[in-house]
Every structure is written in structure tokens, then in C-alpha cells.
Amino acid sequence: MFIPKLYKSEDLNLMKDIIRENAFALLISSEEKIRATHSMMILNEEDRENIYIETHVSKANPQAKILKNGSEVLCDFLGAHTYISSSWYDHINVSTWNYEAVQIYGKVELMDHEELYLHLDKLTTQYETSQRCPLMLKDMGNAFVEREMHGAFGMKIIPTEIFIQQKLSQNRKENDFRNIIANLEGGDENAKQIAGKMKLLQK
Amino acid sequence: MFIPKLYKSEDLNLMKDIIRENAFALLISSEEKIRATHSMMILNEEDRENIYIETHVSKANPQAKILKNGSEVLCDFLGAHTYISSSWYDHINVSTWNYEAVQIYGKVELMDHEELYLHLDKLTTQYETSQRCPLMLKDMGNAFVEREMHGAFGMKIIPTEIFIQQKLSQNRKENDFRNIIANLEGGDENAKQIAGKMKLLQK
Numbered sequence: 328m329f330i331p332k333l334y335k336s337e338d339l340n341l342m343k344d345i346i347r348e349n350a351f352a353l354l355i356s357s358e359e360k361i362r363a364t365h366s367m368m369i370l371n372e373e374d375r376e377n378i379y380i381e382t383h384v385s386k387a388n389p390q391a392k393i394l395k396n397g398s399e400v401l402c403d404f405l406g407a408h409t410y411i412s413s414s415w416y417d418h419i420n421v422s423t424w425n426y427e428a429v430q431i432y433g434k435v436e437l438m439d440h441e442e443l444y445l446h447l448d449k450l451t452t453q454y455e456t457s458q459r460c461p462l463m464l465k466d467m468g469n470a471f472v473e474r475e476m477h478g479a480f481g482m483k484i485i486p487t488e489i490f491i492q493q494k495l496s497q498n499r500k501e502n503d504f505r506n507i508i509a510n511l512e513g514g515d516e517n518a519k520q521i522a523g524k525m526k527l528l529q530k
Numbered sequence: 531m532f533i534p535k536l537y538k539s540e541d542l543n544l545m546k547d548i549i550r551e552n553a554f555a556l557l558i559s560s561e562e563k564i565r566a567t568h569s570m571m572i573l574n575e576e577d578r579e580n581i582y583i584e585t586h587v588s589k590a591n592p593q594a595k596i597l598k599n600g601s602e603v604l605c606d607f608l609g610a611h612t613y614i615s616s617s618w619y620d621h622i623n624v625s626t627w628n629y630e631a632v633q634i635y636g637k638v639e640l641m642d643h644e645e646l647y648l649h650l651d652k653l654t655t656q657y658e659t660s661q662r663c664p665l666m667l668k669d670m671g672n673a674f675v676e677r678e679m680h681g682a683f684g685m686k687i688i689p690t691e692i693f694i695q696q697k698l699s700q701n702r703k704e705n706d707f708r709n710i711i712a713n714l715e716g717g718d719e720n721a722k723q724i725a726g727k728m729k730l731l732q733k
Contacts, residue, residue: 329567329591351611351627357560361604364532365611365631388532401564405608408554408568410657414665421670421678422657424554428568454613454625462617467624475624516719 328403328430328490333498336491345406345429345491346370346380353403354382354390354484362390367450368402371483380431380484381446383438391480398435400484404428407520411496415510416503425494425507425521432488438481444472446481495525504529531606531633531693536701539694548609548632548694549573549583556606557585557593557687565593570653571605574686583634583687584649586641594683601638603687607631610723614699618713619706628697628710628724635691641684647675649684698728707732 336342346352346368355363368382380402384391394400408426413419438446448464455461464472496507504525511522539545549555549571558566571585583605587594597603611629616622641649651667658664667675699710707728714725 328565329588329593331590351608351629353556353566353606353608355558355564355566357564361558361560361564361602361635362531363556363558363604363606363633365608365627365629367627385532387534390532399564401566403556403566405554405556405568412658412661412665413654413670414658414661414663419665419670419674422654422665424568424570426554426568430566432564451616451625455615455617458615458617460617462615462622462625467616467622471622 328428328492330490330492334492334494336493338491341427341493342429342489342491343370343372345427346404349404349406354384355401355403356390356394356398358393358398362393364388364390368404369446369449369453377485379486380433381438381449381481382484383443383446383479383481386478386480388480394435394437394480394482396435396437399487400433400435402431402433402484404430407517407524409511409514409518409521411507412510415506416499417506425496425525426492427494427524428492430490430492431484431486433484433486436483436485438483440476442483443476443479443481447472447476447479493524495521495528497528531631531695533693533695537695537697539696541694544630544696545632545692545694546573546575548630549607552607552609557587558604558606559593559597559601561596561601565596567591567593571607572649572652572656580688582689583636584641584652584684585687586646586649586682586684589681589683591683597638597683597685599638599640602690603636603638605634605636605687607633610720610727612714612717612721612724614710615713618709619702620709628699628728629695630697630727631695633693634687634689636687636689639686639688641686643679645686646679646682646684650675650679650682696727698724698731700731
């Protein structure tokens with residue numbers, strides 16, 4: 328991901344937010360050919376020094392047959408994003424797209440049986456806790472969980488490079504910046520989110 | 531993208547909808563290393579027999595320095611997507627994620643000056659028409675447009691393989707299917723969209 332200096336962030340809390348809020352991300356590999364699978368990703372930060380991504384895909388997925396320990400992959404997380412109209416500036420300029428995104432290059436480390444269980448347990452807890460009648464892994468019965476695990480290909484992705492992009496009209500004059508926010512606030516969910524992020528930059 | 535048979539679509543109109551509604555997509559290449567740029571994509575379908583993707587990135591983007599005529603790329607378009615809780619079934623099952631996505635493998639064909647102009651014009655028209663005070667390319671002044679074009683790296687992507695995924699709980703019994711829709715209708719924008727797509731399958 329190309330990040331002009333102005334849009335490059337080093338904020339690991341922003342990175343964590345983008346990953347958590349956009350966890351259905353893209354796992355990209357290039358062995359043999361480019362392959363990309365949309366999969367649920369969790370940032371493991373129990374060990375603060377050694378954060379990594381956890382994910383799993385179906386064993387039936389051809390990408391699972393290619394990936395092995397040490398395979399290089401790219402995880403792409405696209406956050407809020409929205410069109411910025413050229414007509415919102417007080418001078419002639421081109422339209423663009425504001426967005427937040429994280430890209431993490433890393434090396435694959437295959438999960439063993441216990442790590443896969445803990446990963447699925449964590450994923451289930453994360454998404455089930457807010458449900459009316461949460462169904463946790465421990466309540467699914469051992470035989471059922473073992474069968475499901477048999478079909479899952481779990482992996483950790485140990486980061487080698489992390490890129491955090493926050494493209495929020497930082498190159499605009501105050502007047503244009505305010506006008507962009509005002510226009511976005513009348514837009515859809517994504518536009519409103521970007522407006523909110525831009526306001527934070529003003530503080 | 532791995533697509534189990536049940537979720538594989540051949541519907542080119544669905545593909546067009548997903549591309550149009552999720553045009554801020556991911557351009558992935560693997561020459562030298564995996565690189566991925568979020569960029570605005572348009573499906574060119576003027577010639578119905580030979581549809582292709584149009585996009586552009588900044589010339590300052592390292593990916594622009596790598597891509598050349600014939601380079602193989604993958605364009606990834608993720609549509610609506612939402613969590614499906616295991617607790618919404620009438621039996622024990624695992625949670626999953628419903629989603630729509632299109633992936634197009636293709637070969638790069640660099641745009642010449644005129645093609646790039648037409649591409650930017652089309653893009654501007656598509657997004658500016660609905661603005662209160664649309665600012666079209668022809669109103670920006672030649673010198674300005676030429677300068678902007680000088681910084682843009684335009685390309686067509688001629689499809690070699692097209693994959694359309696529509697994972698909408700097609701494997702569920704009527705009761706579970708209805709229950710999933712009911713739960714999604716109380717959710718966020720993405721959940722509501724998936725509920726709407728699922729309802730269309732019922733007809």
C-alpha cells in the first residue's frame with residue numbers, strides 16, 4: 328500500500344481499531360498464483376511485544392493447500408471510506424476518496440490443535456457475547472467441535488511489516504476541511520464515520 | 531477465492547451490481563512482492579463482448595512502477611457482509627459470515643493519454659452527477675487536467691477469470707433461513723443488506 332507521508336500513521340491503537348472494526352479482511356498470498364480469501368481475523372495482543380494475526384480458512388480452500396510455515400502473506404483491512412467531491416472545495420481540484428486501511432505483511436505459522444481450539448473459542452466469544460442467547464464453543468459438544476476443527480485450517484500471521492493509512496484530507500485548508508466534514512455528515516454511514524474521524528484531527 | 535458450489539454465481543448482473551456498489555476495490559499484484567492498492571474501479575461494458583475493468587493509481591505508487599502491459603493482477607470487490615450467529619439456528623452449529631464478493635483475475639493493458647482522459651471523465655461523471663454543484667472534468671481547465679493526468683497511472687484490466695461469490699445461507703433449512711433474516715433485519719446497514727439479498731433468494 329502506497330502511503331504518502333501526510334497520510335502515514337504510526338498509531339498502533341488506530342491499527343487495532345481498524346482491525347477490530349473490519350475483521351472480515353483479506354488474506355492474500357502469491358505462491359503459484361495470487362490468491363485471496365475473505366476471512367475473519369483477530370489481532371492477538373496477549374503478548375504485547377509480539378502481536379500477531381490469527382485466522383482460519385476452510386481446508387477445502389486451495390489456498391490452504393499452498394500455505395505452509397514461513398509462507399509470506401499480506402492481510403488487508405479496509406476501514407471506513409468515502410468519496411470526496413471536487414465540488415466541496417473553494418477552488419478547482421480533483422475528486423478523491425478518503426479512507427483508513429491497515430496492511431500487514433507477515434509469515435504464516437500453522438496452528439496446532441490446541442491453538443486452533445483457542446482461536447475458535449476466542450472468535451466465538453468475541454461475536455457471541457452480545458447475542459441474545461450466546462452459543463459458546465464449550466456448549467457445542469466435543470464431538471461436534473472436533474469435526475468442525477477437522478475442516479479448518481488455522482494459522483498465525485507473524486508481522487514483518489505494518490502499514491497504517493489514514494487519508495483524511497490532511498492536505499486541505501481549514502475552510503475546505505470544514506466544508507468536507509459538513510458534506511460528509513449528510514451522507515451515508517461510511518461518510519459519517521469519515522466525518523467523525525476528520526473531526527478528531529481538528530482537536 | 532474459494533467458492534463452494536452452492537455459493538458460486540454465474541450471474542453477470544449480480545457481478546455488475548457488486549462492482550458498482552463496491553467500486554473502491556483492491557488491486558493486487560505479485561511481481562517482486564505482493565502489493566495491493568485500494569483504488570476506484572469502473573467496469574467498462576460499452577463493448578458487451580469484451581468487458582474490462584478501468585482504474586488508475588498514483589504514478590508515485592511503487593505498484594505503478596512494477597505494472598506493465600501483460601502483468602497479471604487480481605481485483606477484489608467485497609460486497610455486503612455480516613456475521614451469522616450460531617445461536618440463530620434451531621440446532622447446534624458454528625457461526626459464519628455471509629457475504630457477496632467478486633474477484634477478477636486479469637491482464638494489465640496500460641492506457642494511453644486519450645484513454646486516461648476518458649476514464650477520468652467517466653469516473654468524474656459517475657460520482658459528480660448527483661452532487662449539488664457538480665464539477666466535471668471539462669470545467670477544470672485544460673492545464674489543470676493535464677497536470678493531474680501527468681501524475682496518474684491508468685490501466686485497463688482485461689479479465690482472464692471471473693469469480694462471483696454469493697454466500698447467503700443457501701445450505702439452511704427454511705426455518706433457520708427465515709430466522710437468520712429476522713435477526714439480520716434488526717442489525718446494522720450491512721446486516722440489513724444481506725437480509726434483503728436473502729429475501730430475494732426466497733422468491
